[in-house]
Amino acid sequence: MTAVPQRRHPDRADTPGVRREPFAVLPDGTPVDRWTLQAGQADNAVIASILTLGAALHTLELPDRHGERRNVVLATADPAALLGPAAYFGATVGRYANRVAGSRFELDGTEHQLAPTGHGVTLHGGPGGFAARVWQAEVDDDTAGAAVRFTLHSPDGDQGFPGALDVAVTYALAADGTLRIDYRAVTDRPTVVNLTNHAYLNLAGEGTGDILDHELTLDADHFTPVDERMVPVGPYEPVAGTPFDFGTARRVGERIRDDHPQLRATGGYDHNWVLRPRPADGTPSRAALLREPVSGRTLEVLTTEPGIQVYTANKFDGEVTxxxxxxxxxxxxxxLETQHHPDSPNHPEYPSTVLRPGAEFRSTTVLRPGVAHDAQG
Incomplete structure (x- = not known):
């Protein structure tokens, strides 16, 4: 296995637009830092902060059409919550984002049993996955803009997954406020990998209410229907004429309470949309556009991934402040979790998530903020 290379200045934080500061101390005494990236000045600045715990996007401050800047990412300052009910908030989840049915998969004729998370699945890599770990962080001098690179070593057998895995996630904030997230990983044995960011967005500002009036567009003609475990079953289903059709902009809440079999069990959206084919050269292309009509804030999501999981926080119950x-x-x-499809290791008809020695897992997602000047208010 070729290790993910390290930079020469792991403790540097003197790059323009980059700041590091202590954030919290976990119950076991491990310190957590917060790295802040800034692009632009004054009212037009875009500011992102990332925690070493989970390599998690903690805040993303965006201006509205009046220049008022607000954080649009749901987040908490409670370290206990970040290891409990808010464990996935903004985090890099893996080794395998989303669900693996039966907590098992077969690769090259060998069955691998994973650490279960309940309900007949392994979710987001299993208990104590990447979201619960403190990553190493350093300024990334090789990436344009204000950039920080987070790295993690996952040993062979971690959560039941084969192969030692070295992972790097780079957050880079460009001068125009675009936030790019690059994922890289290498292994010493054949394994499966699926990484994503699990930020919850509210473009009106975190804590301002619900997102049912946000307008969503998804560049997808099909979705993967699921069973009671939220595991894909059967072939892709077309979205046309269903509550899953966001081919043109539509309010998130417009049909979220329809009497549809795929909505009854979940109480809202918690499904994977099959994105239209991505460019063969690996250039990120649009997956989604989210718009909040009053503030005018928009966020375009571009990715190299074949799918996007949309989860509308149906099960939130006030436990996280x-x-x-x-x-x-x-x-x-x-x-809006850009990803490979759930349970792909058990679905050979899906795009493969297998990573082999000598190859490199590469994935990129871009968050491009904007302002719609025809907004209300």
Whole structure:
């Protein structure tokens, strides 16, 4: 296995637009840092902060059409919550994002049993996955803009997955406020990998209410229907004429309570959309566009991945209190998780998630903020 290379200045944080500061100390005494990236000045600045715990996007401050900047990512300052009910908030999840049915998969004739998370699946890599670990972080001098690179070593057998895996996630904030997330990983044995970011968004500002009036567009003609375990079953289903059709901009809440069999069990959206084919050269292309009509804030999501999981925080129950002091209830945010399809290791008809020695896992997602000047208010 060729290790993910390390930079020469792991403790540097003197690059323009980059700041590091202590954030919290975990119950076992491990310190957590927060790295802040800034692009632009004054009212037009875009500011992103990332925690070493989970390599998690903690805040993303965006201006509205009046220049008022607000954080649009659901987040908490409570370290206990970040290891509990808010464990996935903004985090890099893996080794395998989303669900693996039966907590098992077969690779090259060998069955691998994974650490279960309940309900007949392994979710987001299993208990104590990447979201619960403190990553190493350093300024990335090789990436344009203000950039920080987070690295993690996952040993052979971690959560039941074969092969030692070295992972790097780079957050880079460009001068125009575009936030790019690059994922890289290498292994010493054949394994499966699926990484994503699990941020919950509310473009009106975290803690301001629900996202049901946000307008969503998805560049997808099909989705993967699921069973009671939220595991894909059967072939792709077309979205046309269903509550899953976001081919043109539509309110998230417009049909979220329809009496549709795929919505009854989940109480909202928690499904994977099959994106239209991505460019063969690996250039990120659009997957989604989210718009909040009052503030005018928009966020375009581009990715190299074949799918996007949309979760509308259906199960939120007020257990997590946000940075602004508001308890997050149902539909407080929306997650747009660019990814491979759930349970792909058990679905040979899906795009492969197998990574072999000598190859490199590469994935890129871009968050491009903007302002719609025809907004209300």
């Amino acid at each position: 946000g940075l602004g002091g508001t308890a997050y209830g149902p539909f407080a945010g929306i997650a």
